[in-house]
Structure formats: C-alpha cells, structure tokens
Amino acid sequence: MVYGLAAEEYLLLLETLGDFMEKEIEPTAREIDLKARFPTENMTKLFEQGFTSMSFPKEYGGLELPWPIYASAMEMCGKACASTALSLAIHGTCCEGLRLFGTPEQKKKYLPSLVKGETLAAFSLTEPGAGSDARNMRTQARMKNGEWHITGTKMFTTNGGKCDQYCLFAKTEKGPSAFLVDAKEAKSSRDIEKLGCRGSVTVELVLEDARVQKENLVGVEGEGLEYAKKMLFGGRITVAAISIGIAQAAFDKAVKYSRDRTAFGHSLSEFQLTQAKLADMLSQINESRMLTAMAAYLKDQGRPFESEAAQAKVVATENALNVCDQSIQIHGGYGYADEFDVHRHWRDARLMTIGEGTSEIMRLIISKSILGEPAM
Ligand SMILES: Cc1cc2nc3c(=O)[nH]c(=O)nc-3n(C[C@H](O)[C@H](O)[C@H](O)COP(=O)(O)OP(=O)(O)OC[C@H]3O[C@@H](n4cnc5c(N)ncnc54)[C@H](O)[C@@H]3O)c2cc1C
Structure with a gap:
C-alpha cells in the first residue's frame, strides 16, 4: 500500500487518465495553439474528471490523492496540451493557497465550487515594475468605509478575463497582502500575445478603486x-x-x-x-x-x-x-x-x-x- 490505495490502483488511475488525455485533450492542442483559443472544452472535461480535486481533502469535495499522483496527472496534461495544463495549474495554485491560508469562512464559501471547477481562479502577483522582485509591487489597498479599495496594474495574469476570482496581491499599511477579488472589479486592459502556451490567456489587469469586502482579505494582513x-x-x-x-x-x-x-x-x-x-x-x-x-x-x-x-x-x-x-x-x-x-x-x-x-x-x-x- 502506498498512502491509501495499493500501488496498482494508482497506476490504473493514471493509465485511465492518460488514455483520456490522449483521446479527449490532445487532438485539439494544435488548433488551440494556432488560433490562440482558450481551451474551455478541455477545462470542462478535466474538471468533470475531478482533475483539480485530486489532491484536495474530502471536506472540500476532493479525492485526497497524493501530490506525486497529481504531478503525474499534470505531466499527462502537459503532454496532451500545455495551454490547458497551464490554465489548470494556475487555478490549482489558487485553490491550494486558499486551502492553506484562507479563513474558515472563505474556504467554506469559495473552495467547493473552485475545486469542482464550477468557478475559475487566477493568481495575480506580477506587476509591470515588479516581477522577480515582487516586494516592489505598487498596487495599493486602502480601507474606506469598511471596504478595501484597490488601485494598481497587474501584469501577466494567467486566466485573467476568464476567471471568477483573482487571488490578488496589494500593499496595505501593513505590507503586501492577499485578497480575493471578484472578477467584475478588475478590468482586463489587454490580452498579451505570446510565443507559446498560446491557448492560455494572459492579461494585463487594471484596478481602479476596485471594491473588495473586508472579509475577502486572505489570512492575515501584511502576510501576502x-x-x-x-x-x-x-x-x-x-x-x-x-x-x-x-x-x-x-x-x-x-x-x-x-x-x-x-x-x-x-x-x-x-x-x-x-x-x-x-x-x-x-x-x-x-x-x-x-x-x-x-x-x-x-x-x-x-x-x-x-x-x-x-x-x-x-x-x-x-x-x-x-x-x-x-x-x-x-x-x-x-x-x-x-x-x-x-x-x-x-x-x-x-x-x-x-x-x-x-x-x-x-x-x-x-x-x-x-x-x-x-x-x-
Ligand atoms: C505567459 C506568462 C504567464 C504568466 N502568468 C503569471 C500569473 O498567472 N501570475 C503572475 O503573477 N505572474 C505571471 N507571470 C509572470 C512571471 O512570473 C514573471 O514574468 C517572472 O516572475 C519574471 O518576472 P519579469 O518578467 O518581471 O522579469 P524580471 O524580474 O524583470 O527579470 C528579467 C531577467 O532578470 C533576471 N533577474 C532578476 N533578478 C535577478 C537576480 N537577482 N539575479 C539574477 N538575475 C535576475 C531574471 O531571471 C530574468 O532573466 C507570467 C509570465 C508569463 C510570460
């Protein structure tokens, strides 16, 4: 036994997933790249297969499979269609962040639908002047009348414009902090043309006094x-x-x-x-x-x-x-x-x-x- 299942059961699971990727995901990869088309149908199919939920605890609708199995599944997806894999990977990173750092209320409210893929998330850290050196971020969050107001520009946000929630980082008086920002509050100002992974969408985001409920500060202020x-x-x-x-x-x-x-x-x-x-x-x-x-x-x-x-x-x-x-x-x-x-x-x-x-x-x-x- 490895973790909860026998090794053969994991192998069977991965073999089945591999067949699925080959039949259902790979055939459209070339066309998705040529047209730089967001792979909506691939995402839906993989969410239906429980892709994001693989490594998640059962309380959020997950399958609680070990991370090495999730990594193997991600490898198969990357082999079939890298654009699809990248879009799913970023979504998964946000889900994992919320699981690790979200408040109990945030987890209860957002995680089940994110894990099932009924809603999509994006991770928005990079800015025009702050990539590797994320501490240099300029986006500001200020508390006014019991709500956060966020202003700034974010660069290279994968899934931007397609997602329901942004896991977005902005500076408050206490330093960089994480927020769950509703998609309608952040305007995608341009789609960025790319060399590869052309089916994944990458945008510049502009926030002009974006409103965020105070409950949507993730975890502790200043720990972003x-x-x-x-x-x-x-x-x-x-x-x-x-x-x-x-x-x-x-x-x-x-x-x-x-x-x-x-x-x-x-x-x-x-x-x-x-x-x-x-x-x-x-x-x-x-x-x-x-x-x-x-x-x-x-x-x-x-x-x-x-x-x-x-x-x-x-x-x-x-x-x-x-x-x-x-x-x-x-x-x-x-x-x-x-x-x-x-x-x-x-x-x-x-x-x-x-x-x-x-x-x-x-x-x-x-x-x-x-x-x-x-x-x-
Ligand atoms: C297609 C795409 C999707 C992306 N998706 C997301 C996303 O979803 N969310 C998000 O927040 N960001 C995203 N990014 C941003 C990505 O994480 C950054 O591009 C990356 O971290 C590098 O930052 P930068 O582009 O500002 O380069 P810079 O930080 O300006 O670096 C330029 C060069 O200088 C080098 N460099 C910098 N500092 C040092 C140092 N101290 N020592 C030596 N070399 C150094 C770098 O290695 C690099 O070669 C995406 C980028 C792309 C291209």
Whole structure:
C-alpha cells in the first residue's frame, strides 16, 4: 500500500487518465495553439474528471490523492496540451493557497465550487515594475468605509478575463497582502500575445478603486508575500510536471520520426549520432521526473520542499527546452517548418524557465538553502 490505495490502483488511475488525455485533450492542442483559443472544452472535461480535486481533502469535495499522483496527472496534461495544463495549474495554485491560508469562512464559501471547477481562479502577483522582485509591487489597498479599495496594474495574469476570482496581491499599511477579488472589479486592459502556451490567456489587469469586502482579505494582513511564496513552491512542482509532459511529447515524436525517415539508405534511428541524442533526451526526462516526484513527495509529507521544488523546476524546464530543441534537430527542416508540430512543444517549453520564477531565481533559492541563508 502506498498512502491509501495499493500501488496498482494508482497506476490504473493514471493509465485511465492518460488514455483520456490522449483521446479527449490532445487532438485539439494544435488548433488551440494556432488560433490562440482558450481551451474551455478541455477545462470542462478535466474538471468533470475531478482533475483539480485530486489532491484536495474530502471536506472540500476532493479525492485526497497524493501530490506525486497529481504531478503525474499534470505531466499527462502537459503532454496532451500545455495551454490547458497551464490554465489548470494556475487555478490549482489558487485553490491550494486558499486551502492553506484562507479563513474558515472563505474556504467554506469559495473552495467547493473552485475545486469542482464550477468557478475559475487566477493568481495575480506580477506587476509591470515588479516581477522577480515582487516586494516592489505598487498596487495599493486602502480601507474606506469598511471596504478595501484597490488601485494598481497587474501584469501577466494567467486566466485573467476568464476567471471568477483573482487571488490578488496589494500593499496595505501593513505590507503586501492577499485578497480575493471578484472578477467584475478588475478590468482586463489587454490580452498579451505570446510565443507559446498560446491557448492560455494572459492579461494585463487594471484596478481602479476596485471594491473588495473586508472579509475577502486572505489570512492575515501584511502576510501576502509569504503566502505568495508558499503558493509558488507548490506551483513550481506543477510547472516542472507540465515541462516533463511537453518533453515527453517532443521525445515520442522524435523516436517515431527517426524510425520513419531514411537518409543514406538507412533510417535515422540506425545512426549512432541519432541514438545518442535519443538516449540523452530520455535520460533528461527521467532525471526531471525523479526530482519532481521527490519535491511532490516532500510536500505531501509536510516536510520542507522549497529548494527541491526549485531544483525540480530548474532541471525539468531546462531539460524540456533541450529535449524539444533536439527533437526539432532530429526532424531537420520539417521540425523547423512545423510539419510535425514539434516547434509548438519548443514554444510551450520556452515559457517554463520564466513563469512562476525564472531559472535564475530558482538557482538563488537553491544556493541560499545550501548556504543556510534566509530564503528569498
Ligand atoms: C505567459 C506568462 C504567464 C504568466 N502568468 C503569471 C500569473 O498567472 N501570475 C503572475 O503573477 N505572474 C505571471 N507571470 C509572470 C512571471 O512570473 C514573471 O514574468 C517572472 O516572475 C519574471 O518576472 P519579469 O518578467 O518581471 O522579469 P524580471 O524580474 O524583470 O527579470 C528579467 C531577467 O532578470 C533576471 N533577474 C532578476 N533578478 C535577478 C537576480 N537577482 N539575479 C539574477 N538575475 C535576475 C531574471 O531571471 C530574468 O532573466 C507570467 C509570465 C508569463 C510570460
């Protein structure tokens, strides 16, 4: 027995989910990317399958499955359609944040419908002048007549304009704080065009005196950056998992093409230079998997996992970029020309070393943990 179920039962569950992803999610991934179309139908199907509820406690309608299983499910989703996976991952990060830091009333009011996917959430931390250095945020929340009034601009909010609630960070007199902001209070001022994950929606948000009920301050005033940081630790495991899925998709295509394509009277797969590429690609994918599973396991056990999540993210995202790049190389001109849909994987992977903390910031987190310095 591992956790509550037998290992075979988890495997069966993941196999069933994998089949579902292949039949129901993957077929539209190319079109979603081409049209930069939000994957509403994929989200609905996966919510119906209980995707977000997987790792959640039963009291909120969750299945209480272990985080390594959730990470594997996220990997499969990333393999099928990275845009769908990213949109779901951000939603999941908000749900987890509310579970960890929300008041009992907030959890009761918002979590059940969020976990079922009846409502959608977005995480809004980054600002035009505050990305890696989130402390530099300018968005202000002021208490007037018993309500919070929030003014400022947020940048790169995934799910913005599509969600029902924003988990949004703004400064009060006591410092950065987290708020649950109703979608109608925050105006999406523009959709940001992107290189990859084009089906996920990314917006700039403008808040002009946005009204937030005082009950919708999440947790304790002034603790917002701590909450954001901890939400991002978990989020990084999901970004690592999505990257593994993207890399696996690019790798599978490279193996197939290397068998099918002939040069100099042989299939590409007969050349040792191709074989070495494939061997390195698979080794990198499995290295990413191990680190991601380790971080997910530690999170599940309630043990510190900040550095491990950062290690998983930096390794899995950079490996994914390399695997996708090598897959394009194996496809030759057809890879660059997108005849086999491999450059989509590279474009999707390119985001992953930036979003939810850049590779540079991940390395700083890891090195601070090695040297015993205070966390960022
Ligand atoms: C498609 C997309 C979706 C996103 N979704 C969300 C979302 O849902 N919610 C949200 O809040 N944000 C989101 N983001 C924002 C993302 O998290 C930030 O882009 C990221 O944290 C980097 O911030 P920045 O873009 O301001 O870059 P900067 O912080 O300006 O960094 C620029 C470069 O400088 C480097 N750098 C910065 N500081 C240091 C340092 N101390 N040492 C060495 N190098 C350093 C960085 O690593 C990077 O290479 C999204 C971004 C994208 C592109």
